[in-house]
Amino acid sequence: MTALIIIGIIVLVFALLLHAKIRAKVKFYDNVLDFKVKYLFFTVFPFKKKEKKEKKPAKKDKKAKKKKDSDRSAGNEDNVPEYKTSENDDDIIEDTSQENTDAAPGKSKKNKKDKPKKSISERLDDISGILEKVKAVWDSSKKGLKKLFLHIYFEDIVVDFTIAGDDAYKTAVNYGRISAAVYNIIAVMSEIFKTKVRSVDIVCDFVGTKSVYNGEVKITIRPSTILSVVFMILFGLIRNYKILLGKKPKVKNQPDVKEAVTV
Numbered sequence: 001m002t003a004l005i006i007i008g009i010i011v012l013v014f015a016l017l018l019h020a021k022i023r024a025k026v027k028f029y030d031n032v033l034d035f036k037v038k039y040l041f042f043t044v045f046p047f048k049k050k051e052k053k054e055k056k057p058a059k060k061d062k063k064a065k066k067k068k069d070s071d072r073s074a075g076n077e078d079n080v081p082e083y084k085t086s087e088n089d090d091d092i093i094e095d096t097s098q099e100n101t102d103a104a105p106g107k108s109k110k111n112k113k114d115k116p117k118k119s120i121s122e123r124l125d126d127i128s129g130i131l132e133k134v135k136a137v138w139d140s141s142k143k144g145l146k147k148l149f150l151h152i153y154f155e156d157i158v159v160d161f162t163i164a165g166d167d168a169y170k171t172a173v174n175y176g177r178i179s180a181a182v183y184n185i186i187a188v189m190s191e192i193f194k195t196k197v198r199s200v201d202i203v204c205d206f207v208g209t210k211s212v213y214n215g216e217v218k219i220t221i222r223p224s225t226i227l228s229v230v231f232m233i234l235f236g237l238i239r240n241y242k243i244l245l246g247k248k249p250k251v252k253n254q255p256d257v258k259e260a261v262t263v
């Protein structure tokens with residue numbers, strides 16, 4: 001019985017730890033990013049270590065170092081090497097160091113061959129291939145992921161932007177683009193996650209020269225949700241491993257349909 005009680009307590013504690021919330025707070029004000037993560041009553045990030053105070057060297061150690069330095073300097077002055085000159089001054093001594101320095105850049109240029117740059121069509125093909133793989137994984141696990149994403153909370157969203165510029169036309173265009181992008185992002189987030197917006201304030205300033213972007217958000221998630229999302233993604237990867245490796249799935253041969261012959 002005692003063993004069963006201990007196992008039950010361990011399972012209960014493990015379940016409570018998985019169900020506890022992880023709270024993250026992101027702030028961006030005056031071009032300074034502040035990011036904090038808390039789990040239960042502990043601050044996970046940023047983790048501050050206690051700085052150890054450096055011990056000041058004793059006075060005796062300083063005096064001993066000064067004596068050693070003075071002895072070394074005196075010994076170096078006595079042991080000055082004498083350099084002999086060549087007997088034949090007319091002989092020209094070739095310096096091979098210059099040849100080595102001249103030859104080195106040539107070798108490095110040969111070794112470092114310029115890789116052929118990909119064309120725009122090739123890059124688009126690569127992007128489309130990546131998107132196909134992502135779509136395959138999403139299609140196979142989207143039902144479970146949509147349910148799990150509802151347990152992720154984006155709360156107290158604050159957006160405070162000031163769009164400024166010298167040119168009034170460009171400033172107005174940037175204001176329209178940024179405001180449309182912000183509202184579209186919030187709309188997409190509200191469809192996928194549970195979101196709560198505190199305030200969205202986007203202002204156009206035709207007098208100022210520098211734009212200001214401030215904002216903050218609180219994110220809440222449980223460890224159980226993270227593990228479930230990871231397992232769902234792994235399931236999608238395993239299910240579509242052939243597509244991820246670039247292999248096309250085999251298509252079953254369908255029987256030929258014979259046309260009816262009328263007499």
